Amino acid sequence: MADILIIDDDSDVSDMLVEMVTRMSHRPESSFTLKDARQKILANDYDVIFLDVRLPDGNGLDILPLIKDMSSVPEVIIITGHGDSDSAELAMKSGVWDFIQKPCSLSSMRLVLTRAIQYREKKGLATKPPVLLKKDNIIGNSPSLRACFDLVAQAAQSDINVLITGETGTGKELFARAIHDNSQRADKSFIVVDCAAMPDNLVESTLFGHEKGAFTGADRSREGLIKLAHRGTLFLDEIGELPPLIQKSFLRVLQEHRFRPIGSSGEEQSDFRLIAATNRKLDRMVANGQFRTDLLFRIQALTIELPPLRERKEDIKELTIHYLRKFCEGYGVAMKGVTPEFFDALTGYEWLGNVREFANAMDTAVCSALHEPTLYPKHLPTYLRVKLAHAALKETKKPGEPVLPGGGKIEEFTTLSSFRGDIIDEAERQYLVELIARTKNNVKEICRISGLSRSRLYALLKKHRLIKVKP
Template identity: 50%
Template sequence: MTNILIIDDDQMLCEMVCRKLLTLGHEVSSAHTLSDGIAAANEIAFDLVILDVRLPDGSGIEALPQFRAIKPQPEIIIITGEGDPDSAELSIKTGAWDYIEKPISMREITLQVTRSLEFHQAKTTCQPKTMLKRDAIVGNAPLMEACLENVAQSACTDTPVLITGETGTGKELFARAIHANSNRSSGPFVVLDCAALPDKLVESLLFGHRKGSFTGADHARDGMILQANKGTLFMDEVGELPIAIQRAFLRVLQERRFRPIGSSQELKSDFRLVAATNRDLESMVQEGSFRKDLFFRLKAAVIQLPPLHERKTDIEKLALHYISIFCKRSGMITKGVSPEFMHSLQAYSWPGNVRELVNAIDVALANAQGHNVLIPMHLPVNIRVSLKRRTIGNAVTPIGAGGERAVQRVDLPPLKDALEETERRYLHSLMARTEANIPSACRISGLSRSGLYARLKKYNINRST
């Protein structure tokens, strides 16, 4: 017997879908608000949640990570009366099973419910029996839990994995977690930083060379592909791999064979590839700076790491974790943290993500010599300045002749209209400043992707405007 939850404010639709699913032998519950749906999902172990996008108290898409974080993790089918490609893409990337537009066809919903439940049962049956090794990965925000689930799934196969995300989000840590949880964990973990490859030595570093094969080759050297035999080859910043080498490396991926420079014989290497990038490889493919066939080979499995501002519930855990590590490393008593210090960490946008937070903690501890408790004054100056600028308004009220503030008598619009006009102008400026780059716009505004898309749609702002 499977449990299904339907969350939609259209009671007639809920009743219709409930009746259909009951005839298929499922246990079905319904809720008409997001808060009631979340409460129900936390009380009962549902196998499937059918979730509307627009609910009286919030967006189903924005709440999707909350449902994905509930154990045992239910499958999610998004339904909407106002579908758009961006929302559909975001839903699928966040882990939804499907995205269905209203009016709903009973045939389609029945098919998708059946398929999703079959998938859920197989996934539950095949879940690893041991705990995931995640030594240096701190946090349990919903988006992080989804990424860790992908790590567990990827570790069970030898399929290439592409880890994407902004600089400082911890891509190498996740690559190491995939290796540590795989059947190759006893083998080597070889790191190749593609951004630091010298142009003239790329082939030698990758494939190796024989003595005397070129000027300066005084002795033979194994390349990183051979060094990764029986283990994992981690190619960091794979978008920087020279295009002249990409074709040769694609053949290695396909054949697991290669020829060192100056050798007449091919060698074999049984390695598993994990690649990482903070660049948009799909755009690079369109521009011709990255091979399309290699791109599709790399993206067999994709783990997209969230920026730190999208997992703010993890900031306190991360801060306390690294305070403890750095204090032990320096041989000092672990310092306390004031509420104001933690509030400052929560309020900052962290454009450098976890790496910037770690550096900020390191600086704060260095500045706190002789103090037992960290306060905002100990933070790096650039962070304190950024936080202060956000709290200081730029508007200045004119002062009258008598020294009192002058009050200008103007006709004021309703507050709702004024706020909407301000929001509309802000979004226009945001799109212009970021050249319609959605990740940058989300980082500056603090909005989630779905929140930004919803506002752009509300004010009819085209991303190309």
């Protein structure tokens, strides 16, 4: 006998499901709002949950992380009267059992429920030891990150091709290394190929290798990265940047694990495991003719989509402690404390550069407060604090009040030239403040990086009333 929770504001649908579940000799419960559903989920265990997408007090999908955290880990069946493809995609990526659109027949609902319960029963009989993952430098324990860890464990148990997707800075290479380190190939090579950094005319020789004299400048034979990955893992970072001709050649390598170095008359073999990563939408690239459909099918046997940091802010505390310890040890200073305002700034920022940007911001903060015991918001990068200030001003603006460059009154509206000048002045000042901090007031370094002459640099420093730099 299974415990079934039905979360749907449609009383007719709810009553129908309650009657169906009862006749199947299971125990049903009903909720008509997200608030009531949360209370039931926190107080009880369930085997299966029917979940409507649109409820009176919010989107049903918002409760999925809470459901994932349940000790019983119930199967979720999404039911909705709205043909929402985005919701369907999000639900499936969240690991729900099925997605059903109303109206639907009672028999189809009964079949889906029966299959879900049968799956749980068989899964319960198959006992397996808990997997202890090596996940060096992957920090966090949010539900979305734990879902990724589950996929890492799944990928590590086989040689299936894996595609890791996610925004820049989300840690795609770290997850690729975690798959390798937890696999049977862990003691072999992990070969990284940065597809975005390879010039088009060197991609083929870099991947496949070449014989001496194969082309101008080939003064000796060289093994390609595919050969070096033999018995190990080949990680193609930013695979969306592979030129079309190389995509075709690599597809054959992926199918047969055989390749021909440039200038060679014979083929060679490489037993490698492929993990690819990208921050681009490969399906859109396929639709635009920029990426091969058959190659996409090959590389995405298992897909791991990494969440951006702004969607897992519950991990920021752990990330803060990790990077504080790392940079304090690196600079040889005592562990620093943080004020509540500093932590509020970290959680309030969007982190479009994700964990990479977060790490850089923490590095700047520790460096700025090198001989101080506590971190304050003022120690964070200037650009970050400016964005937070702008966001705060937008939140305090009255509804309907126009945002004007010269003030709130129309008669104070500045000219375009004046507005442009203000923007440029602010950008110049932010750039110089950040560069001065990064170079520790070294004028030679500032001039080298910025391309400014000394006279122009001093003129800008005087204009913006900034500190004098060291000669």
